[in-house]
Amino acid sequence: MTVGAYATYLAIVLGSVGGAPFTEVRYVPALLWTVGGAIGAAIALQVLGSAAKIFAYHRDFQSW
16 A cells, blocks of 8 residues: 555656756645545555455354
8 A cells, every 4th residue: 555655656746847856846735645545545445344354254144
């Protein structure tokens, strides 16, 4: 998850450089969006994983 978020951040920032110097690139919005997106994705994956475990537990329990 972290590597994907960092790769996305680098792609956005390096893609927005154009011909400008690196010191003039607006990196803060991209940083905030990628960190927020990574946190949101991690939470969503955790919830989905927990829901899948609960569903599997109830399915196995009802088959007895």
